[in-house]
Amino acid sequence: MPKIHVSTTVNGDTVEFLCETQETVLDVLRNTLGLTGTKEGCGTGDCGACSVLVDGRLVCGCLMLGVEAEGKEIVTVEGIGSPDRLHPVQQKFLEDAALQCGFCTPGFIVAAKALLDSNPEPTETEIRYWLAGNLCRCTGYDKIVRAVQDAALEMKGQQA
Amino acid sequence: MTYEPKTLKVVGTRPIRHDGADKVTGRANYGADFKLPGMLWGKVLRSPHAHARIRAIDVSKAKALPGVKAVITGGDMPMPDGGVTQAGESAINTQHLAKNLMARDKVLYDGHPVAAVAAISESIAREALDLIEVDYEILPHVIDVEEAMKPDAPLLHDDLFTQNVEPKPEKPSNVAQRIFVGKGDMEKGFSEADIVIERHFTTKPVHQGYIEPQACVANFAEDGQAVVWCSSQGQFLIRDLCVNMLGMEASDLKVIPAEIGGGFGGKTTVYLEPLALVLSHKAGRPVKMTMSRGEVFRSTGPTSGCAIRAKIGALRDGTIVAAEMDLKFQAGAFPGSPVGAAVMFATAPYDIPNLSITGWDVCVNVPKIHAYRAPGAPNGAFAFESVIDELARELNVDPIDLRAKNSVAEGSKAPYGPTHGPLGGLECLSAAKNHPHYKANLGPNQGRGVASGFWINIGGQSAATVVVNRDGTIALVEGCPDIGGTRASLAMMCAEVLGIEAEKVRPSVVDTTAIAFNDVTGGSRVTFATGKAVVEATEDAVRQMRERAAKMWDIEPDSVLWRDGAAHETGGEGRSLTIAQIASKAAKTGGQIMGHASINAAGAGPSLTTHMCDVEVDRETGRVTILRYTTVQDAGKAVHPSYVEGQMQGGAAQGIGWALNEEYIHDEQGRLLNAGFLDYRMPVASDLPMIDAVSGEVPNPNHPFGVRGVGEAPIVPPLAAISNAIYDATGVRMRDLPFSPPRVLAALEEAERAKG
Ligand code: FES
Ligand code: FES
Numbered sequence: 032m033p034k035i036h037v038s039t040t041v042n043g044d045t046v047e048f049l050c051e052t053q054e055t056v057l058d059v060l061r062n063t064l065g066l067t068g069t070k071e072g073c074g075t076g077d078c079g080a081c082s083v084l085v086d087g088r089l090v091c092g093c094l095m096l097g098v099e100a101e102g103k104e105i106v107t108v109e110g111i112g113s114p115d116r117l118h119p120v121q122q123k124f125l126e127d128a129a130l131q132c133g134f135c136t137p138g139f140i141v142a143a144k145a146l147l148d149s150n151p152e153p154t155e156t157e158i159r160y161w162l163a164g165n166l167c168r169c170t171g172y173d174k175i176v177r178a179v180q181d182a183a184l185e186m187k188g189q190q191a
Numbered sequence: 192m193t194y195e196p197k198t199l200k201v202v203g204t205r206p207i208r209h210d211g212a213d214k215v216t217g218r219a220n221y222g223a224d225f226k227l228p229g230m231l232w233g234k235v236l237r238s239p240h241a242h243a244r245i246r247a248i249d250v251s252k253a254k255a256l257p258g259v260k261a262v263i264t265g266g267d268m269p270m271p272d273g274g275v276t277q278a279g280e281s282a283i284n285t286q287h288l289a290k291n292l293m294a295r296d297k298v299l300y301d302g303h304p305v306a307a308v309a310a311i312s313e314s315i316a317r318e319a320l321d322l323i324e325v326d327y328e329i330l331p332h333v334i335d336v337e338e339a340m341k342p343d344a345p346l347l348h349d350d351l352f353t354q355n356v357e358p359k360p361e362k363p364s365n366v367a368q369r370i371f372v373g374k375g376d377m378e379k380g381f382s383e384a385d386i387v388i389e390r391h392f393t394t395k396p397v398h399q400g401y402i403e404p405q406a407c408v409a410n411f412a413e414d415g416q417a418v419v420w421c422s423s424q425g426q427f428l429i430r431d432l433c434v435n436m437l438g439m440e441a442s443d444l445k446v447i448p449a450e451i452g453g454g455f456g457g458k459t460t461v462y463l464e465p466l467a468l469v470l471s472h473k474a475g476r477p478v479k480m481t482m483s484r485g486e487v488f489r490s491t492g493p494t495s496g497c498a499i500r501a502k503i504g505a506l507r508d509g510t511i512v513a514a515e516m517d518l519k520f521q522a523g524a525f526p527g528s529p530v531g532a533a534v535m536f537a538t539a540p541y542d543i544p545n546l547s548i549t550g551w552d553v554c555v556n557v558p559k560i561h562a563y564r565a566p567g568a569p570n571g572a573f574a575f576e577s578v579i580d581e582l583a584r585e586l587n588v589d590p591i592d593l594r595a596k597n598s599v600a601e602g603s604k605a606p607y608g609p610t611h612g613p614l615g616g617l618e619c620l621s622a623a624k625n626h627p628h629y630k631a632n633l634g635p636n637q638g639r640g641v642a643s644g645f646w647i648n649i650g651g652q653s654a655a656t657v658v659v660n661r662d663g664t665i666a667l668v669e670g671c672p673d674i675g676g677t678r679a680s681l682a683m684m685c686a687e688v689l690g691i692e693a694e695k696v697r698p699s700v701v702d703t704t705a706i707a708f709n710d711v712t713g714g715s716r717v718t719f720a721t722g723k724a725v726v727e728a729t730e731d732a733v734r735q736m737r738e739r740a741a742k743m744w745d746i747e748p749d750s751v752l753w754r755d756g757a758a759h760e761t762g763g764e765g766r767s768l769t770i771a772q773i774a775s776k777a778a779k780t781g782g783q784i785m786g787h788a789s790i791n792a793a794g795a796g797p798s799l800t801t802h803m804c805d806v807e808v809d810r811e812t813g814r815v816t817i818l819r820y821t822t823v824q825d826a827g828k829a830v831h832p833s834y835v836e837g838q839m840q841g842g843a844a845q846g847i848g849w850a851l852n853e854e855y856i857h858d859e860q861g862r863l864l865n866a867g868f869l870d871y872r873m874p875v876a877s878d879l880p881m882i883d884a885v886s887g888e889v890p891n892p893n894h895p896f897g898v899r900g901v902g903e904a905p906i907v908p909p910l911a912a913i914s915n916a917i918y919d920a921t922g923v924r925m926r927d928l929p930f931s932p933p934r935v936l937a938a939l940e941e942a943e944r945a946k947g
Contacts, residue, residue, distance in 0.1 A: 067224035068216065128205070
């Protein structure tokens, strides 16, 4: 199958890759670029484990073709936080025990960061509806919602 | 090793889990995250029919496709001699497993594997599947459990004769087994009763729903040595099943555990690993296999749908004098439903003098049923806790008081035999009754339901090694995959015994060649059983360190006491030595220090739990909204309370999904119609409220810190709790799961009509 050349930006780095036309951004991230932090739970846009940011927008990596990444800026879970400091969302997930198996966690971290970037003071209902595209089978969401609430408080404190 | 009350410094606190940073940054490697140079992609061709004979399979075109390196069918897979392998609470029949891995002469469900390929890319592997031609003779199928028990039902196995019935059947049937538990005199019991209630219930198959699909990489070398990387609930189980399947020796196969993205019992067996090994052997290259979500739904799990009749008899004062149940469980394509556990535990929260509980294990054309969190217990509790609720209403007593009046307590005899030690049933009921939730006001179309649950928990085999590093830090080596924070809970127990901080202990889950055999992460056993092994191994290390200190001081080891991470001389000069001071001199005092324990832990101690929930029913749409949810459970001792609460919340959420929406839906041909997360609807964040998790602590006498298993019990009560709440809100009893909007609406309309 002929492959197509794509140039894009991933976590701030300029990246070039070749991909088959049916390969998704998720396939490319995981299999071609070795960024396996982004997970596949369904491949059909129903679980959010593959959540990434594309030009700042929250997207299911499994619903976007690799060739569509041309010229875009992609941020994955590996690009959130910095080597010396976790992002507040990551830190609160740890402190609040908002993960059990952790498989859904990268998707939730990316989705929660996107929420707090656009809405720094979400209500519990807003958090629950924003995260409704991310499935977690382990936690019952209670501690995830609390971690996002705590991260929002923390980020507000940092700004003040 | 038994429970002793003591002041605890680490156990009971909430440190950050040791594998946490890896898991919030995407570093952690799960089943599908691994690759090897030269790796091929394996894919499985699955039956599109619920029941069919395979007349012929032609793989020649697939083999000829450039890039295809191996193609296998049932004929390429060895048939093991037989026998069973224990997997947590379930036992796996190896011949059935072999036939489930790859169909031989018949396919028994939509999704049953018939062939597999390995190719140089995923897309070529997919293309190759399309080129395999299978000639099927479609056979009549059966999915409903009561239909499958009829004498003229389509037969899945012509060599299956019902066990445990008299007289021995002469004809084969789909009924694999009858299971019975009973005591007392039923006739007498029911004749004494002032009230008798008898009802019929049904449930549909539901899936474990772990978010991570099954995945593995297998590498089979020319000398017969092989390695498998995969996510599972037990690397040793995967090894043993693979070597049994393929006629290898245990030392031929190393299984390296990946992180696991949820299992809930569903990852206590193999689906892909033996196929990947055979493909790798044939192709001479590593092979990676991953399931799609559709394959997960069509071919793995689920748990049984069932039909249950429950009858209860009670005196006017609320004393339950007799209970009779008949439980028919789908086993799926091969025998082995969890009906046994349903029989033993459905009535287990109560002490009932006359009991007769019969279970039936019935083969039907869905995937082989596999363990799902407290396997069988939620189904049984759904029926029994619903009739208890009806009884409370008939008698006009508080449903918690009725449960307390009949509750098991220390010294009562379990329906399945043993006499109970200390257990927390009454404590849970009283905590539930005193919880502010129980007194909160309800609005119109709102109702409150209560239900209790029982789960036995298991112990089993666990090993642990405690390596004392020269700088005084600790490497804790263990063999149970960490699905929900067990690295943390085990490291905390190790740190507690040593008297150091949890952060100074670095836990690792290692491969099958790096520690002795461990049973699976299942049966709510790890913090209990592996925890015991960790405590013993740590005590072993402490003993050695006391001896080394004694040597360094030239005194008797008996004069050395261990406290707060250091050896202390009891008399004399009152000297002390820290772990680092002892460990840094280890080379001179007898070599490096390493504690070890390998045990078969008994005395897990059952978990009892009571849930209450408030619902609101939309009379126009039939939608049930969970307004408030509280779980109370006896954890014995919560080592890391956050993760104990997490188990309770997660189990409740799974139960809520099971109650409100989840079900396998089949078409007329027996094909699964909802093999995806869009149509198999599990709860999302906006479906649920916060879940209040109250953890009671009646210490388990058989664990040094009093730990009981906690993971499974929380899925037992929700089905009935929600049904009881819907009744409270509407006056309508829901006895057929799930309580999805169309069903609730139909029930409400029916009730209206009946009223006239
Ligand atoms: S993998 Fe993309 S939404 Fe599930
Ligand atoms: S923590 Fe396991 S799926 Fe969310």
